[in-house]
Amino acid sequence: MKKLISLMTFVLALVSVCLAQDEKKYFEMRKYTNHEGKMDDLISRFENHTLKLFEKHGIENIAYFLPTEDEPKFLLFILAYPDKESRNSLWNSFANDPEWKKVHQASEANGPLVANVDQTFMTLSGELSPKIVKDLPKGEKIFELRKYYMFEGRVENIHARFRDHTRELFQNHGMTNVMYWYTEEPNGEQSKLVYLLAHQSEHAAKESFSQFGKDPKWVKVRDDSEKDGKIVEKIDSFYLRSLPFSPLK
Known part of the structure; x- marks a missing residue:
């Protein structure tokens, strides 16, 4: 019985730590409106390169969505940073990564993919x-x-x-x-x-x-x-x- 109580106490403590870490996170929701005919290229860039590069720079991928209509006009995604203070440094680190610059340039050889970016910062x-x-x-x-x-x-x-x-x-x-x-x-x-x-x-x-x-x-x-x-x-x-x-x- 004592072992069970100790285990439950440990689990509750672990959950409390996880919740505290989640509440410190700083979230960013980004909505990319694509240029006509460029959605497939945009999705491919995320799938094959961008997600891995976000992770490389300490940015957490939370979710990636398209609207449900037959011809979606935007891609919406949500990222998380360890805290508000780290957001700009982590994003700048990603944006200035030579690998990202190479991927970005190659993917836009036939024209830019994104026509407009909307961003919203959020706390959980x-x-x-x-x-x-x-x-x-x-x-x-x-x-x-x-x-x-x-x-x-x-x-x-x-x-x-x-x-x-x-x-x-x-x-x-x-x-x-x-x-x-x-x-x-x-x-x-x-x-x-x-x-x-x-x-x-x-x-x-x-x-x-x-x-x-x-x-x-x-x-x-x-x-x-x-x-x-x-x-x-x-x-x-x-x-x-x-x-x-x-x-x-």
């Missing part, structure tokens, strides 16, 4: 996503990336609603909570909530959200939480499929 919400999930249930699935723009001063309200109610209700309606972040906005602007859900299919996602929206428990939670005013001003949502080389799939 340990309370909403207790760990980075990389091994989801097997089988076909799609992901949904959702971004919430809150009314001014309502970040704590959305956090409490997700912490105490929304995530559990999502699970009850067949949705898998994957990861939750808060954005780091320039000029001290209010953070946005960004999170990933996993669904069996796009049809299943829409059906789940339809049932969730009609759930009496959710209706009560929503109404109670908004007695002092609305919380969410706008929501962006994208359906995504992971690329074969994505760690998260």
Whole structure:
């Protein structure tokens, strides 16, 4: 019995250390809009070169996605750095690597691949996503990336609603909570909530959200939480499929 208690204590301590390390990580979400006809070349560059070079320079590959439409117009990926302070030095080390410069030049011999880059810096919400999930249930699935723009001063309200109610209700309606972040906005602007859900299919996602929206428990939670005013001003949502080389799939 004492050995079992000691083992459990050790496991709990190990989990606590892992969670603390995850919460220190600094995340970057990058969205690359490709030039027409260049998506295959862009994917090939990531698969054959870029991921390995990121790892070489201490940058963690988290996920790589394409939107679910037949002719995707962008590639979206998420990276993690050990902490905020290391981001610029690690990225500059990668960008100035002679091997990367050679790969970049060779891949763009017939013209540039990327037309536009959008980037978002984020910190993991340990309370909403207790760990980075990389091994989801097997089988076909799609992901949904959702971004919430809150009314001014309502970040704590959305956090409490997700912490105490929304995530559990999502699970009850067949949705898998994957990861939750808060954005780091320039000029001290209010953070946005960004999170990933996993669904069996796009049809299943829409059906789940339809049932969730009609759930009496959710209706009560929503109404109670908004007695002092609305919380969410706008929501962006994208359906995504992971690329074969994505760690998260």
